[in-house]
Amino acid sequence: xxxxxxxxxxxxRLTAVFHALSDPVRLxxxxxxxxxxxxxxxxxxxxxxxSTRSYHFRILRExxxxxxxxxxxxxxxxxxxxxxxxxxxxxxxxxxxxxxxx
Amino acid sequence: xxxxxxxxxxxxRLTAVFHALSDPVRLxxxxxxxxxxxxxxxxxxxxxxxSTRSYHFRILRExxxxxxxxxxxxxxxxxxxxxxxxxxxxxxxxxxxxxxxx
Numbered sequence: 441x442x443x444x445x446x447x448x449x450x451x452x453r454l455t456a457v458f459h460a461l462s463d464p465v466r467l468x469x470x471x472x473x474x475x476x477x478x479x480x481x482x483x484x485x486x487x488x489x490x491s492t493r494s495y496h497f498r499i500l501r502e503x504x505x506x507x508x509x510x511x512x513x514x515x516x517x518x519x520x521x522x523x524x525x526x527x528x529x530x531x532x533x534x535x536x537x538x539x540x541x542x
Numbered sequence: 543x544x545x546x547x548x549x550x551x552x553x554x555r556l557t558a559v560f561h562a563l564s565d566p567v568r569l570x571x572x573x574x575x576x577x578x579x580x581x582x583x584x585x586x587x588x589x590x591x592x593s594t595r596s597y598h599f600r601i602l603r604e605x606x607x608x609x610x611x612x613x614x615x616x617x618x619x620x621x622x623x624x625x626x627x628x629x630x631x632x633x634x635x636x637x638x639x640x641x642x643x644x
Binding site (some may be wrong): 454455456458459461462463464467527528529530531533534535537538 | 556557558560561563564565566569629630631632633635636637639640
């Protein structure tokens with residue numbers, strides 16, 4: 441079984457978070473997750489090849505933006521709101537308030 | 543003379559801003575510029591090759607994070623605080639409050 445790396449809260453780097461959010465697909469995923477906190481990976485970017493989707497979810501997870509829960513065949517992804525608010529107060533709120541469409 | 547591209551306020555893309563801030567050198571430049579708004583390019587990252595420094599300043603400028611004023615041989619860089627606050631309210635403040643060292 442592959443280890444699924446997720447940084448501890450105090451290991452989350454701002455540059456890694458910005459890198460994760462610098463891609464339109466990942467930014468859209470984060471916005472969808474903020475709108476619906478309980479969603480399966482498979483329903484996000486459903487029109488995308490699985491390998492591409494997995495890549496984007498890995499970047500989000502390894503940066504510390506998201507956490508993945510595996511429940512059988514069901515992969516559930518959530519934004520690490522508490523950790524991000526603790527490390528970078530106001531960042532998620534700023535993201536929600538950004539005026540542009542993706 | 544080369545054209546120095548700087549996007550209009552409403553052309554600034556959040557993903558481009560995040561990309562600009564995803565590099566430790568550029569994040570450090572932005573933090574230094576916030577601490578001292580009137581600083582010459584040459585005094586920032588003074589130990590870095592000029593070409594590398596120019597590259598980072600170009601990414602910051604083209605993303606809309608900074609504006610460059612050329613006064614003779616003196617290149618002055620400022621953060622586009624008003625534009626960024628207008629497009630992405632709270633983002634610069636979140637950056638200032640981020641708890642990690644670069």
